[in-house]
Amino acid sequence: MLEVQNLSMRFGGLLAVDQVSLDVQEHEIVAIIGPNGAGKTTVFNCMSGFYKPTGGKILFEGKEIQGKPDYKISRLGLVRTFQHVRLFSRMTVVENLLVAQHRHLNTNLLSGILKTPNYREKEQKSLDRAAYWLDRVGLMDMANRDAGNLAYGQQRRLEIARCMVTEPKLLMLDEPAAGLNPAETKDLNQLIISLKEDYNVSVVLIEHDMSLVMDISDRINVINQGRPLASGTPDEIRRNDDVIKAYLGEA
Amino acid sequence: MAAHNLKHALFCAIVTLIISYPILGFNLASEGIDVTLEGAKTSTVLGVLLAALIVFLFQLYRDNIMGSLRQLPAVNPLANRKPMEQSKRLKLESTLLTLMIIGALIWPFIASRGAVDLATLVLIYIMLALGLNVVVGLAGLLDLGYVAFYAVGAYSFALLSQYFGISFWFALPIGALLAALFGLVLGFPVLRLRGDYLAIVTLGFGEIIRILLNNMTSLTGGPNGIGGIPDPTLFGMEFGRRVKEEGNTSFHETFGIAYSGEHKVIFLYLIALVLAVITAIAIRRLMRMPVGRAWEALREDEIAAKSLGLSRTAVKLSAFTIGAFFAGFAGTVFASKQGFISPESFVFLESAIILAIVVLGGMGSQMGVILAAIAVTILPELAREFSEYRMAIFGAAMVLMMVWRPQGLMPMRRIHIELKRQE
Numbered sequence: 001m002l003e004v005q006n007l008s009m010r011f012g013g014l015l016a017v018d019q020v021s022l023d024v025q026e027h028e029i030v031a032i033i034g035p036n037g038a039g040k041t042t043v044f045n046c047m048s049g050f051y052k053p054t055g056g057k058i059l060f061e062g063k064e065i066q067g068k069p070d071y072k073i074s075r076l077g078l079v080r081t082f083q084h085v086r087l088f089s090r091m092t093v094v095e096n097l098l099v100a101q102h103r104h105l106n107t108n109l110l111s112g113i114l115k116t117p118n119y120r121e122k123e124q125k126s127l128d129r130a131a132y133w134l135d136r137v138g139l140m141d142m143a144n145r146d147a148g149n150l151a152y153g154q155q156r157r158l159e160i161a162r163c164m165v166t167e168p169k170l171l172m173l174d175e176p177a178a179g180l181n182p183a184e185t186k187d188l189n190q191l192i193i194s195l196k197e198d199y200n201v202s203v204v205l206i207e208h209d210m211s212l213v214m215d216i217s218d219r220i221n222v223i224n225q226g227r228p229l230a231s232g233t234p235d236e237i238r239r240n241d242d243v244i245k246a247y248l249g250e251a
Numbered sequence: 252m253a254a255h256n257l258k259h260a261l262f263c264a265i266v267t268l269i270i271s272y273p274i275l276g277f278n279l280a281s282e283g284i285d286v287t288l289e290g291a292k293t294s295t296v297l298g299v300l301l302a303a304l305i306v307f308l309f310q311l312y313r314d315n316i317m318g319s320l321r322q323l324p325a326v327n328p329l330a331n332r333k334p335m336e337q338s339k340r341l342k343l344e345s346t347l348l349t350l351m352i353i354g355a356l357i358w359p360f361i362a363s364r365g366a367v368d369l370a371t372l373v374l375i376y377i378m379l380a381l382g383l384n385v386v387v388g389l390a391g392l393l394d395l396g397y398v399a400f401y402a403v404g405a406y407s408f409a410l411l412s413q414y415f416g417i418s419f420w421f422a423l424p425i426g427a428l429l430a431a432l433f434g435l436v437l438g439f440p441v442l443r444l445r446g447d448y449l450a451i452v453t454l455g456f457g458e459i460i461r462i463l464l465n466n467m468t469s470l471t472g473g474p475n476g477i478g479g480i481p482d483p484t485l486f487g488m489e490f491g492r493r494v495k496e497e498g499n500t501s502f503h504e505t506f507g508i509a510y511s512g513e514h515k516v517i518f519l520y521l522i523a524l525v526l527a528v529i530t531a532i533a534i535r536r537l538m539r540m541p542v543g544r545a546w547e548a549l550r551e552d553e554i555a556a557k558s559l560g561l562s563r564t565a566v567k568l569s570a571f572t573i574g575a576f577f578a579g580f581a582g583t584v585f586a587s588k589q590g591f592i593s594p595e596s597f598v599f600l601e602s603a604i605i606l607a608i609v610v611l612g613g614m615g616s617q618m619g620v621i622l623a624a625i626a627v628t629i630l631p632e633l634a635r636e637f638s639e640y641r642m643a644i645f646g647a648a649m650v651l652m653m654v655w656r657p658q659g660l661m662p663m664r665r666i667h668i669e670l671k672r673q674e
Contacts, residue, residue: 048558050554050558069562070557070558071557071558071559071560071561071562071563072560074557074558074559074560075560079558079559079560080558082554082555082558086552086554086555086558087551087552087555088547088548088551088552088555088556089551089552090547090551091544091547091548091551091665092665092667092668094668094670095544095547095665095668098541098544099541099544099545099547099548099556099559099561100559101541102541102544102545102559102560102561103560109537109540109542112536112537112540112541112542113533113536113537113540115536127668127670127671128671130670131670131671131672134670135672140670140672143668143670144665144667144668146665162559163559166559166560
């Protein structure tokens, strides 16, 4: 459903991403790994429209999306999280989820000011969806706390829930396990698998936690210094000599 | 122990002297056509010296004084209380609001004409501050030229009535819509700007509008302003002693009561009250709607908001437009109240005062903003006795407020939303 072809991104004299290609099929979890500064997040930023790539194509469900504004790409169903959690910290947890659903609540101003039955019904639906996902990620009891006051692991989960209420087709997670303890990482592991199995969402993730990556990924792409190094199933990657040299470390 | 404080205390005392002596210690006296400088009375000089001494001693023993102050029992028993239950708080708030509105309705019939006139001004400031609260408090866009939209509203009514004879009731929506249009127009060039840059551009916009009004003499009368703006009518009834427009009747004749100038003042006050209540309710609803949450999301994190599919353009423009709309409302009422407007009324100081109201009240908090609007408008009137020091007192109050309660009189509280567990 997503196809990245020969993506390049140049910042002045620096070629941060050079001819990277990858593809994501429906119902698949794809990981992007590589050493720090390899250009993984830059690839993400190009895919989600934060950067306008200087070369290459990005196809989502057969349509070219490179260079489209970020909010339009997100509306197509390609939603991302961030390396450093970006919540609306002075809004409550449930409000964070309601903001994300503005598209489902596409009503005009007047019907909202007058509280028409149609508006109420839509509002109730988005509240129910928010409640469902809060329950799903175990934050129901925190619903009315300020998002900024949550523990870090909870903020991570809230960010994923916030993406999920937009009903995305493809979820892009930028280092979802960063800063989590082993138990939390395990929960996240199960959550991501369940997103794929139960909600039919494809996932692209950047991650440094190798056990997580190897456990849940269907396929892995390795990037080194902006160039693609290898791609394949976790087993293939584990055995690939180039990857071992560049990233996993030589014994 | 006080030794290391000595240098600091001496410095503070000297600063006190440098600041206050030239201001209080000399007087200008006119002798014929010349002005000469005279020393002030001995008592004043002694007062200044005494003040410097007090500052010196306080700074010298500051640690001791602050320490013993801290040991005093808390003066304010409310300071440590737990936040109230949501349901209880809402009940209290709605009771208070009802009382306030009832009080506001009775007010014109018990207060003097001057007090009612002042209350009308308060209501105009409430409308302005509630509108600016959308832009600054909710959307987080620092707008220093807000008075421009107020001017657009006022001048729309003045010009429409002068050239086309349009009455208050038609001009009200037109003025508000025109102001909203200007908000939209200003919104476009500043879409990419944030923080300081945005503040400077909006400041410039406010000045452009004022200078345009000042210089388009043929249309706006320039600095002479526009006079003879008609009063609002009640179903074709005028409030003047004699009917000015054909087809209208006069209020006091229709009801068979003696003419009184107060009728008009009270009527205007009631109009302002109704409009202020409408403004408050409309914005209250908007805050709880997707568009209101989008404003706040944009303030909190623009990048995250965009990643969730919020269009920065739409969200920012809607904030500017809606904020400007209510300023237009207020402007029309103002023009009608004054009967005469000139660019003098729309200087930067007005923008600054409206912004001060929003900050003092607590960004984003409607109750806070309303209270602050009342305080900021009425306090200078009460302090007329100290006319010379009025602005100094105002400034000092602002500084103290920001030191002790930077979040404002009544900081915004988030509403609790009850959720049902989904199966």
